[in-house]
């Protein structure tokens with residue numbers, strides 16, 4: 013087929029799509045280009061990524077959640093774009109894990125085109141990063157995003173003017189509504205822009221230092237020498253390391269020049285550099301931006317956003333979120349209605365009988381059929397727990413979490429709890445992993461990366477492992493205790509008490525600097541349905557990929573254990589400990605299950621209670637408290653090993669195991685000797 | 691309070707001895723290192739005032755001298771701050787001007803200047819300013835020209851004058867987030883965390899960080915603080931308090 017014929021066919025095939033032949037699979041891609049999205053958090057990078065590639069990425073409102081780098085492909089005309097969404101970065105000098113990742117990506121794998129995405133209404137604060145990217149030398153374009161909010165705030169822009177001033181292409185978009193995306197596509201698919209000749213002039217001593225350092229530098233940094241020199245002057249660790257390797261012979265000279273320049277100032281050099289950049293940015297923004305002076309009345313979302321930061325109203329809103337989101341939505345709807353339906357209707361009625369018949373006819377040997385459909389079978393236990401009990405719960409939680417994230421509520425919660433969290437050795441920023449831990453502690457342990465000191469990461473890891481129940485546990489607990497308000501209150505009180513106490517102690521015992529708190533508070537926005545759904549879907553997918561194999565593995569291990577009688581031995585070994593805290597023998601099984609995944613153990617108790625009412629009253633509350641505090645499951649332990657190192661991971665597990673039983677023992681003793689009836 | 695009026699040279703010598711100690715050098719100075727005029731005039735002046743003592747060839751501060759010296763240094767560094775933050779002089783010029791200026795600031799006035807400047811912790815060069823009584827007494831009076839962000843009332847704002855941070859990381863972090871000298875800033879709330887607004891952006895920080903951001907106040911009156919409550923509820927708090935006070 014000729015190219016024309018291909019395009020014709022493609023137009024026929026894709027005629028119903030807005031984008032026409034552009035993304036058609038028939039047109040040959042004559043060139044590929046890497047497009048990198050760069051910018052500070054919450055400017056809509058992920059939204060742009062979605063618009064360009066039409067595929068999923070974690071769209072998030074919380075600085076730091078896009079830790080994983082999203083990659084996707086887009087087709088514009090005959091250009092195939094490999095789109096990369098960098099983690100949010102405020103400057104080229106990294107301070108956080110995210111910024112380090114973003115900077116390294118830029119250095120190690122220079123893109124064909126770099127798109128700096130900014131929130132248009134904050135143009136003058138974003139331009140300093142544009143300058144740094146221009147200094148870096150990659151082909152660059154600027155995207156004034158969220159132009160709709162800027163317009164509502166009475167701001168109008170002159171992209172042409174901005175483009176001439178900066179020497180790079182500029183486009184205005186509102187990614188959430190698809191405005192300007194066609195223009196953006198044309199821009200990123202067209203010819204790469206020429207390098208800009210714009211320069212920020214720094215004060216004299218710095219300019220001459222730059223010139224002298226530039227002369228000493230070799231090539232091969234992925235950045236222009238001017239940018240390398242500037243990073244060295246700002247004492248950027250990563251860049252010094254690179255120079256130590258590439259230009260070792262020049263190191264002492266460079267060191268001398270930098271030290272001399274530093275001696276001319278009374279602050280770190282990043283201070284005068286930042287001031288110079290900001291002055292240039294203000295001048296440019298002033299020419300390109302006009303305020304029509306039209307002030308719009310505060311929207312409901314804004315008012316809500318402000319109330320969420322108020323000490324009293326904020327707590328009321330938090331209580332409402334917990335009640336409606338966690339208790340009603342996750343607990344009653346997820347754990348009650350959904351689980352009930354999937355268990356009773358889907359599994360008990362159809363899946364289990366059908367699978368049992370099928371397996372037993374195909375595998376007439378009981379030993380083997382037990383592996384699939386026995387009491388601990390792959391289908392009857394592993395899949396059932398995963399799909400009917402755990403996934404609906406976790407899915408409901410992730411949906412709620414996505415709404416909290418996308419609306420901008422989480423950062424407000426962070427500033428609300430900062431003072432309390434400081435007592436625990438954490439900063440308010442730690443709400444993100446802690447709240448996420450209410451969904452899945454394993455995922456949350458990964459996300460502790462957003463915390464900026466090792467001490468905070470260790471404390472958060474510890475608290476997640478000890479005293480943050482995951483949503484499967486929460487759902488089961490709400491399901492079992494909702495008829496016993498007193499039991500629920502005792503459970504909640506003890507777990508919260510342990511959380512605060514152990515955090516307080518950990519902060520006392522662990523050496524290190526006090527945490528500091530700073531966080532950009534994005535405007536409160538109505539969450540976009542699309543983002544919420546996409547994000548929930550991606551998290552559930554991650555979660556399913558994580559738990560289903562483990563649940564299945566557990567079934568196999570238990571099956572082998574049954575065959576070799578090891579399982580019964582292990583249960584017997586746990587039995588004294590379980591009896592000690594006042595629980596009947598069967599509970600030992602649930603604790604053993606808990607080793608595989610916390611939710612697995614909780615699901616087991618749920619199952620037992622539903623089927624036989626074996627545990628109830630005080631023992632039920634004690635079991636729930638103990639299993640909440642009980643060991644981090646295997647999955648979480650593996651993540652702890654990987655992220656914190658084996659010493660921390662083993663120490664955490666070694667503290668928790670006796671501690672959980674100790675608390676259970678004391679609680680049982682107290683409740684029974686007080687004669688509490690639940 | 692100085693019982694005797696010291697000459698300019700004597701004060702200078704007093705401050706020098708103090709700064710030497712602060713910089714971690716020996717607490718005493720060999721007389722031979724002094725200039726002749728100093729040795730002839732300033733040294734005897736300090737000795738008779740009981741501010742310094744001489745052992746063989748070495749000059750050192752007495753405990754009274756110690757106290758008096760810290761007051762002199764305080765005045766000097768406050769003067770620097772005043773010139774840089776309020777009069778916006780360049781730092782290099784400010785040092786020299788401050789030297790002259792310092793002698794004009796007499797005790798009593800220096801506390802007023804300190805208050806005016808929001809009780810700064812360091813001079814523009816980063817050397818600590820010895821705290822005076824005003825700094826301890828929780829004196830956070832009105833009429834300041836420069837103030838730590840943490841001392842503003844919600845709704846009050848100005849232009850960032852300077853950042854102070856013992857922690858270089860934190861300062862760089864704030865710079866990267868756009869809290870740069872010259873930026874317009876408005877405090878939105880103080881509790882449970884400090885929230886300030888720069889343009890359309892809102893940033894939350896803890897108390898420690900808010901204490902490190904110094905703001906040159908513009909305009910006398912604080913802007914009306916943004917109201918928390920939707921229109922129908924506004925003013926209830928005030929009405930409620932007035933009602934209670936009336937009882």
Ligand SMILES: Nc1nc2c(ncn2[C@@H]2O[C@H](COP(=O)(O)OP(=O)(O)O)[C@@H](O)[C@H]2O)c(=O)[nH]1
Nearest residue numbers: 053054055056057058059071072158186187188
């Ligand atoms: N009104 C409006 N909201 C947007 C626009 N682009 C993104 N958003 C919202 O801004 C928030 C942050 O966007 P996100 O893509 O996660 O930013 P990222 O952190 O830079 O990836 C989300 O709630 C988006 O729905 C836009 O053009 N207009």
Ligand SMILES: [Zn+2]
Nearest residue numbers: 770813814815
């Ligand atoms: Zn000084």
Ligand SMILES: [Zn+2]
Nearest residue numbers: 804809824825
């Ligand atoms: Zn003071």
